[in-house]
Amino acid sequence: MPTGTNSAEIRITDVIAHPLTQRLPRPTVTSWGTYTDVSIVLVEVRTDAGITGVGEALARFSPKAYAELIETSLKPRLVGGNPTDIQAHWRTMRRALSGRAGGMLFEAISGVDIALWDILGKVAGLPVHRLLGGMGRTEVPVYAASVNWGSDEFMDRELDGYLEKGFPRIKIKIANPVRDACRRIARLRKRAGDEIELCVDANWAYTLEEAVEVGRALSDNAYFWFEEPLRPEDEAGYEELHRRCATPLAAGESNYTLDQAMRLVANQTLSYLQPDVARSGGISETRRMAEFAAAHDVQYAPHIGMSGIVCETASVHLAAAMPNIRAMECETDSSPFKTALTGAAPGADRQKNGMLPVPTGPGLGIEIDWDAVARLRA
Secondary structure, eight states: OOOOTTTTTOEEEEEEEHHHEEEEEEEEEEEEEEEEEEEEEEEEEEEESSOOOEEEEESSOHHHHHHHIIIIHHHHHHHSSSOOHHHHHHHHHHSOOOOSSOOOHHHHHHHHHHHHHHHHHHHHHHHHHHHTOOOOEEEEEEEEEOOSSOHHHHHHHHHHHHHHHOEEEEEEESOOOOOHHHHHHHHHHHHHHHSSEEEEEOOOOHHEEEEHHHHHHHHHHTOOOOOOOOOOTTTHHHHHHEEEEOSSSEEETTTTHHHHHHHHHHHHOOSSSSTTTTTHHHHHHHHHHHHHHTTTTTOOOOTTOOOOOHHHOOOOOOHHHHHHHHOEEEEEOOOOOHHBSSSSSOHHOOOOOEEEEOOOSSOOOOOOOHHHHHBBOO
């Protein structure tokens, strides 16, 4: 792969969207329900210099619709342009659809933006985290995601598995009824011991009063955050919960842009901001969100969820470069999106004692197995 190319001369020649679908090795169970299948869109941006960038769009369902949006609405705005003009391309793509920021458009933009940063790194011969300014980190802290919601015995087994893998930080999914959630919060704390850091993710399961009750159980058992207890639109509810709940609040995976995160970050209702690089406008917008959080003493905790190796790798670069990183989600499902798309092992297999190495190659530092892409195409 050529690097060090004259960036003034390079041009985008093609943008290809690959809609991919897979059956999860084991279902993911949250307050939303049970996920057995999930999708992403892998975005390939080609140039006349022989340099190709790859990105990932969070497209859990209907991936072909995302692919059509990318190839019919974004591609014509990109071909012929210089791939290193990332800010200009981001603004141009934003105008592909009218209306407020969010939804499929921004997840689609995310995939293209990540690919453009991959190209920029390859042109410069530097890893993305260096292009972002860098903090000199060679590894980043991660937490295991997640202990799925289920019976006591099931959740015990899930927790034990993460403890055996050496994770010092573990996330637990909670749901209704509240009484069961509170009981399991105490049960899993006792099982993990006091030295393991535990947090929970409610996936919008609760009303305000229910969240206050769950928050007491979390505080009593020293959990380090309470993630997405309420609907993301309920900003006033988050502010009231912050006043009545001693456990720090975490949210942001449902935000698409910085302006959607501003209120709860600026008033420090959130202690942890969790944008997902495959949803929140790619590396460009996620960086702005993380830096805004840093300016308001709010910590950055990248969300990964059921995404693939490209999202995970882009998140590692951001985690390595941002000054306010707390810990990055390390999804432990052994899905083909993480195990088959590159020769690199997923983060869950490479982490050691909750620390994950930072890529050192140019761009994202990964090479895609296009035969695997063809097998997983929706």
